[in-house]
Amino acid sequence: MxxxxxxxxxxxxxxxxxxxxxxxxxxxxxxRRDLPLPPPATKHKRVAILIPAYKEDAVIQECVHSCLEQDYPADCFDVVVISDHMKPETNASLSALPIRLVEVHFEQSTKSKALNAAMAAIGNDYDIAVILDADNVIPYTYLNDINDLYACPDVEIVQTHRVAKNLNSDMALLDAMSEEINNTIFRLGHAKLGMSAALIGSGMAFNYALFRDTMANIKAVGGFDRELELTLLYRGKFFHYLPETFVFDEKVQNTNDFSRQRRRWLSAQWHYCxxxxxxxxxxxxxxxxxxxxxxxxxxxxxxxxxxxxxxxxxxxxxxxxxxxxxxxxxxxxxxxxxxxxxxxxxxxxxxxxxxxxxxxxxxxxxxxxxxxxxxxxxxxxxxxxxxxxxx
Structure with a gap:
């Protein structure tokens, strides 16, 4: 025995x-030594900021306003909110802003459906697709940082540094610390060894045509970023990382949300494996x-x-x-x-x-x-x- x-x-x-x-x-x-910073770009690429928003009435306004306040030529980027099951008054308020509002009505909502619907609606006149969650907030230099890196001809995919927007509970603090550990190991550590940084679902930027064509075949219900990541890696694509370009993300604040979120992540991990x-x-x-x-x-x-x-x-x-x-x-x-x-x-x-x-x-x-x-x-x-x- x-x-x-x-x-x-x-x-x-x-x-x-x-x-x-x-x-x-x-x-x-x-x-190891810091990653080199790209030189300032001389041209501004056309950017679509895509924000899937499923019942996100409480946070969408803050996200949109942070996007509209970018220090980036207004004619070179569009903020695209994909409104799914949000209240009529929220949609009316968003319609009054200089953004593109795409309303969708899915029987079974998913991020992949929302993103594909948005790109079908806005067309192809963009160079870069930036993906944000509705609870995200970005600093005013965000698009300039991404544009500088995309001035390098070989850059197609970029993950920025997602950090906590709130630390208002013990669970939020633990969640924030966990994400920073992920950033250090799966993004910064990988990038410094010449490996692709891990994608995280938001705060991502893609060559627009590449993202549009790849997403057309993504049918994920949960964990669309994992399917997208594995698909692109298998095709030999490389993911860059911008450790000093931040996107602020709301952390879970209670054990119920933590349990649901982690169950979704565990399920997606096993499924795509x-x-x-x-x-x-x-x-x-x-x-x-x-x-x-x-x-x-x-x-x-x-x-x-x-x-x-x-x-x-x-x-x-x-x-x-x-x-x-x-x-x-x-x-x-x-x-x-x-x-x-x-x-x-x-x-x-x-x-x-x-x-x-x-x-x-x-x-x-x-x-x-x-x-x-x-x-x-x-x-x-x-x-x-x-x-x-x-x-």
Whole structure:
């Protein structure tokens, strides 16, 4: 019996260790020299800012006004709001602004449907498509930063740095920290090692024709950005990253929203892992390493589950066989180092220490979500936005 347990222990250890070393390598890579900034562009490209808005009456105005306040020639960009199930008074208010309002009425709403409908309505007279969520806010230099990078002829896809718009609850703080860890490991660390940065669903910019033609074949219900990302990576496209170009995004503020959001993400991760698995061997033989890297991410253990289970296994083995536990404590320490390196220093406050007390509960929510994935990717799971006042 102990021999079987030993084999199982080593199987889990190798699996967990590979996941942890992957995070550690890219976390440490983020400390390398800064990415070079592109020189200012001499021409302004035509930009369409596409904002899918499903029942986003509470936040859409702030997003639109931040777009309209760009320090960018007004005749070189259009703000396109795709209104889906928003109130008539919201649509009337938006219609009074210098934007393009596209109203859609889907029986089953998805971002991919909304974006495809918008591009069909506005035509093809654009060079760049910028994708924002309705709860996003962008600084006035945002389009200029993107335009500068697109002056480089080989740039087709760009991910900007998404940061928290709100820190008004412990959950929002933890969510904001989690996203910054993602930014450090999956975007900045990757970019500094010459790999494609991960897309995140908003704050993205694409060559307009490339985005339009690719989205025409994207039918995703949930996680459209994952299907888009894997499709483009398999085609050999490279994703650039602008770490100093920020887009402000509303973070989840309570455990119910956290659970729903993570269930949607877990479901999309597993779904697209199975969909694209058949391309892995050909990608390896074709040396499409960015695609292979992304497929590894799809197979990886979600970070909160990795942290929780590594600690639990190390703790339990400490009582069963202390020698066995040493290797688990060692990789747990490496995981902690990887995460600490990835956390921006501004988060290291006494408030974070208090918020971390809720981490065991969020871990349990993630574990529970594993058993709720069935069918989650076949329906649109909406996260309600609208920042509530802090208590």
């Amino acid at each position: 102990e021999q079987v347990l030993l084999i199982f222990d080593w199987f889990l250890y190798v699996w967990f260790a590979i996941n942890i070393l992957y995070l550690l390598v890219y976390s440490l890579a983020s400390l 199975t969909v694209f698995a058949r391309f892995v061997f050909k990608a390896i033989t074709s040396r499409k390493w960015d695609f292979c890297d992304k497929m590894f991410q799809q197979l990886s253990i979600p970070r909160l589950l990795l942290l929780g289970f590594t600690f639990l296994l190390a703790f339990c083995f400490s009582f069963y066989n202390f020698i066995w536990s040493l290797k688990w404590w060692s990789i747990f320490l490496l995981l902690v180092v990887a995460l600490l390196v990835a956390v921006p220093r501004r988060f290291c406050t006494s408030r974070l220490a208090a918020a971390l007390q809720g981490l065991p509960y969020t871990f349990l929510l993630m574990v529970a979500n594993i058993f709720k994935l069935r069918g989650a990717n076949k329906k649109f799971i909406h996260t309600t936005h609208g920042i509530a006042k802090s208590k």
